[in-house]
Amino acid sequence: MTRDAPAGIIGLGLMGIALSARLIDAKIPLIGFDIDPVRCKMFKASGGMVANSVRELAGRCRTIIVAVYCGEQVEALLDEINDGAGAARPVVICATTCGPREIIRIAARASGTGLPLVEAPISGTSTEVLDGTATALLAGDDGVIDQARGLLNILCPRSLRVGAIGDASRAKLAINLILQNNRAALAEGIAFAERMGLDGYAFLAAARQSAACSRVMDSKGEKMLTRDYRPQSHIAQTLKDAELIIEEAGRCGMHLPLTTTQAELLRAAITLEGPKRDSAAVIEAIRRPSALAGVLR
Template sequence: MNPTQNNPVGVIGLGLLGSALAERLVGAGFEVRVWNRSREKAAELLKLGAKWSDNPLAECSRVVVCLYTTEVVEQVLQTMVPAMQPGGTIVDCTTGDPVGSARLGERLAGQGVGYLESPIAASSEQTRRGQALAIVGGPREVFDAQQDIFAAIAGQTHYVGGWGAAAKVKLVNNLILGLNRAVLAEGLVFAERVGLDPRTTLEVLRQGNAYSGVMDTKGAKMVDGDFAVQARLSQHAKDIRIVLDQASQHGARLPLTELHLELLALGERLGFGEDDNSSIIRAVQHAAAQSEAIGS
């Protein structure tokens, strides 16, 4: 299906990632109808050609949703879904709770609305550049019908199974990615403490067997103290709390992730929650200078 003005696509939630997704859709030629609780966040998208809608589900047969949690998605959709025509599809890019995502999918199916969970494995800047990975769960036939949307918003797309599967894969992804960031932060703090130049150390690390992709995306930000937001530290802390809740429900302890959350919580207490998640290095720096445990 080719994007046309007769087939607008809605976007609900214009935070960092939601705005990037909307930009991708506008750039791909879709007519895009946007909604956000605070309308001012739509200003730049309206300049690019998107249109405001008080309820995109009433105007669009396909709507991309990108909100803070699954609970927020449920709250927002509760008032909007009744206006959607049967046969419509919601593509939910929220990083959320697997159980809640499956429950939402079942409820929407009962209302004649298709639902795909499609959390995005990328920062807002990577998404804007077309480098996002969309991880998709839900009915295969619904996924197959949305290939033009996924081609617009993501560089790669992986279908991983039914409702809940994509949410689980995204949580695994964020667990590993977050630990990579935390380890890089600690390594750079250690390098500086023992008298090394962090920038030179980072250059060496990028060429060796300790390399990881976060050195490219977050290394320079950590070294330069540039915490302009691509993805917020508090957002990642939210995701890690979901990870630990899921682990607890399945009878598992994740000791490294527990320590990671302590660092993230420290960053929030120090006032860095709204900064980029690379600001975890400031929590590590603070902890390195303290004699007490970071969780105290």
């Protein structure tokens, strides 16, 4: 990587903008694309250059970060990246959380067109990406990862190599299972403490000093107490990942009772608060159980 060679990013949502900010702060020339003109305008105001199409971006960039909503969207982008890249073969860094079968299929298609691909889903919210505490889970060919190492280190100073393509998605789904259930448990604990008449802030402070302490208390505890659901991650994305987890568990012959219940809480919270609120809004499904009854009927 050289600092005069532009990188590209496709997808300028919460995660894409956070990743972009790290590159722009590091003085990396950056070209972005999103189908939403408002997001493109925000990206340009932050110091990025906006491409008119994926094909244009692919023709100008040596490395392309893909940070879109789902694996299906990543697959749809491959032909456009391939067409625009011409003889140059940019490295594609897939930061989108996909199902393991999806990313294996995506990597095979990319390989067939000569596009090197790094699987790099990120464990952490957009806020954690911005402050450098998120972790990238890296999988793929060691040579390709090493080729993209300079950029990856800027995007996520914390990273782990977890194996072959597909293994990063498997690890991300298992990590998300624990994280989502921890978040739901925190929401239930806070709602329970409130209902018993405890002061929420005093309870959270006590919980942080207890054997139940977890990082989710720091990232989501105050948001739950203050009902601040400005998104660090969209709750609809959290539900999408929960459904990926449940689907993959089904392929493994497993039933996940906690995650299945937690997904129902997410659906109820979306009914109450909308899909673009923060995942901390899951607490509203517990505070207002009538919404959960509506989902379960």
